[in-house]
Structure formats: C-alpha cells, structure tokens
Amino acid sequence: MGAAVHHATLGVPTATAEQTAAEARDALVGTSFESARQLVVLDAAGVAVGLVALESVLAAPADRRLGEVMRRELPTVTFETDEEIAAHAIVESGAGCLVVTAADGRFGGLILPEQMLPVLLAEHDRDLARLGGSLPGPRQARGAAQERIVRRLWHRLPWLLLGLVGAMVSAVLMGAFDERLDANVLIALFVPAVVYMAAAVGTQTETLLIRALAVGVSVRAIALREVVTGVIIGIAVGAVFFAFAAIGWGDTEIALAVGISLIASCTIATGVAMLLPTLFVRLSIDPAFGSGPLATVIQDLLSILAYFTVVIAIAG
Numbered sequence: 285m286g287a288a289v290h291h292a293t294l295g296v297p298t299a300t301a302e303q304t305a306a307e308a309r310d311a312l313v314g315t316s317f318e319s320a321r322q323l324v325v326l327d328a329a330g331v332a333v334g335l336v337a338l339e340s341v342l343a344a345p346a347d348r349r350l351g352e353v354m355r356r357e358l359p360t361v362t363f364e365t366d367e368e369i370a371a372h373a374i375v376e377s378g379a380g381c382l383v384v385t386a387a388d389g390r391f392g393g394l395i396l397p398e399q400m401l402p403v404l405l406a407e408h409d410r411d412l413a414r415l416g417g418s419l420p421g422p423r424q425a426r427g428a429a430q431e432r433i434v435r436r437l438w439h440r441l442p443w444l445l446l447g448l449v450g451a452m453v454s455a456v457l458m459g460a461f462d463e464r465l466d467a468n469v470l471i472a473l474f475v476p477a478v479v480y481m482a483a484a485v486g487t488q489t490e491t492l493l494i495r496a497l498a499v500g501v502s503v504r505a506i507a508l509r510e511v512v513t514g515v516i517i518g519i520a521v522g523a524v525f526f527a528f529a530a531i532g533w534g535d536t537e538i539a540l541a542v543g544i545s546l547i548a549s550c551t552i553a554t555g556v557a558m559l560l561p562t563l564f565v566r567l568s569i570d571p572a573f574g575s576g577p578l579a580t581v582i583q584d585l586l587s588i589l590a591y592f593t594v595v596i597a598i599a600g
Contacts, residue, residue, distance in 0.1 A: 319396050329389070
C-alpha cells in the first residue's frame with residue numbers, strides 16, 4: 285500500500301471562478317491535458333475551490349462565470365492519505381475524481397478513477413487470499429493459480445497447521461467431557477451447529493470490520509452496533525434452534541442449553557472477530573491476517589467450551 289498522491293496528476297485544466305465559460309472553452313482549445321473531464325477552479329492562493337465537468341463548460345452560456353456552475357463540495361484527500369482509502373473515497377463521492385490538497389491547502393493534483401482501479405483490484409486479491417488462509421505477497425495473490433506445488437504448500441500449510449492444532453485442542457476439550465457424552469449422545473449431536481453458527485457470524489463481522497478499516501472507519505465507530513448485532517443474531521438463532529431441538533428430540537434441557545450456547549457463541553465470535561483485526565492494526569500488520577483460519581480456530585475452541593459449560597450448568 286502507498287500514498288494516494290502518487291496517483292495524482294497536475295495535467296488537468298485550471299481556471300478561476302471569475303472566468304467565463306467562453307474563456308474556459310478557449311483555453312482548452314489547442315492545449316493537451318492528461319485529462320480534461322474536470323476543470324479545477326482555483327482561487328488566488330492556488331487553493332481548489334470548485335470543480336466543473338467538461339460537459340458543463342461546453343453547455344454553459346458564453347457569459348456564465350465558472351463560479352456559478354462549479355461544484356463547491358470537493359472530495360479531497362491529502363498527500364498522506366492511503367491509496368486504498370482514496371480508492372474507496374472516489375467511489376463513494378460520485379464526483380469522478382479526487383482533489384489532492386497540500387499541507388498549506390494548495391491544489392496538489394487530481395486523482396482520476398482509472399488510476400484507482402488497479403488499487404482496488406490489488407486490494408481485492410490480497411484480501412481474498414488472506415481470507416482463504418494463504419500468505420500472499422504483492423504479486424502472489426494474482427499468481428496463486430499458477431504457483432508451483434512447493435510454493436502452494438508454503439503459502440497454505442502454516443494456516444492449515446494452525447487449524448490442525450486447533451482441531452487437536454478441540455479433541456482434547458471434547459475428551460474432557462466424554463463421560464457426559466457417553467451418558468447423553470444428544471449433547472454431541474448439536475456441537476457442529478454451535479461451532480458452525482459461531483464461525484459464520486464471526487466471518488461476517490471480520491469481513492465488515494476489515495473493509496471498514498480499509499476505508500478509514502475506526503473500530504470505535506462500529507464496535508457497539510456490531511456487538512449488539514451479534515447478540516441479536518444469537519438470540520434469534522438460539523430461539524429457532526431451541527424450538528427445533530425441543531420438538532425434534534423432546535429434551536428441553538439440552539434444547540435450552542443449545543439455545544443459550546448459540547447466543548453465547550455468536551456473541552463471543554463477534555468479539556473475537558473484532559479483537560483480532562484491531563490487534564493486528566495496532567501491531568502494524570494487515571488486518572486481513574486476523575481473518576480466516578486464525579479467527580476460526582479461536583472461535584471454534586471458545587464455542588465448544590461455552591457449549592459444554594452451559595450444558596453442565598443446565599443439564600447437570
């Protein structure tokens with residue numbers, strides 16, 4: 285990832301707010317620009333105060349001043365803005381460009397949408413690879429399909445081995461409750477449901493949070509709403525599964541344990557999904573590494589532990 289300013293260009297037409305449309309049109313004739321789709325309106329200090337689309341310049345009456353037709357709300361970024369944040373900003377603004385401003389406020393260039401497409405594509409490739417549990421570098425994400433077997437193993441095995449360790453720990457956890465499982469096999473029947481729902485809810489939260497972080501949204505801005513969402517999802521899923529288990533197997537104690545466990549596991553999964561990317565950001569590591577197998581292992585273990593704890597508390 286780099287700074288957005290590296291994608292900016294000064295090869296665009298500029299004018300003042302006092303110039304007329306006719307004067308702006310005359311200035312365009314015979315001059316070559318990298319892009320002439322937007323005319324940047326500058327004040328006397330060189331600060332961008334407006335944008336005028338080329339079609340507006342051509343359609344305006346000859347004596348109409350640019351200050352009367354320009355767009356005053358400018359989508360701006362600074363020299364320090366990350367390119368991924370800029371790429372998302374240009375999509376959300378709808379202006380078709382971004383104005384780069386220097387520290388003193390002066391116009392520093394224009395970022396065009398086609399310059400941001402490679403940034404979005406690279407970001408998409410990196411995140412997909414990491415969510416899938418591989419270890420991509422800048423070029424590895426796109427070339428993963430053509431990698432040799434040795435390189436494929438190098439990128440995938442570390443996360444899969446981590447998952448294997450998690451499976452071993454899960455087996456140990458399950459073994460600690462073998463007496464209860466022998467006494468009531470129904471307890472084991474619902475373990476996959478609890479684990480799966482936790483993983484699904486966690487994956488949703490991870491994806492949302494990573495995308496939010498990529499475009500500059502703080503964790504604090506979405507933390508409360510996401511936690512509340514996780515709790516509500518857990519309650520809804522738990523209620524439905526309680527009815528299903530109670531009607532299907534007739535054991536209301538186990539059904540109640542499963543329902544409460546789903547509430548707990550969905551809430552825990554939401555917390556883990558928010559904690560890991562946040563921790564990785566603090567360590568200056570791409571937060572996408574907090575997704576996929578690593579978070580899934582932690583969520584699975586905590587979900588199993590929560591499930592058996594609730595079963596013991598309710599069913600004895």
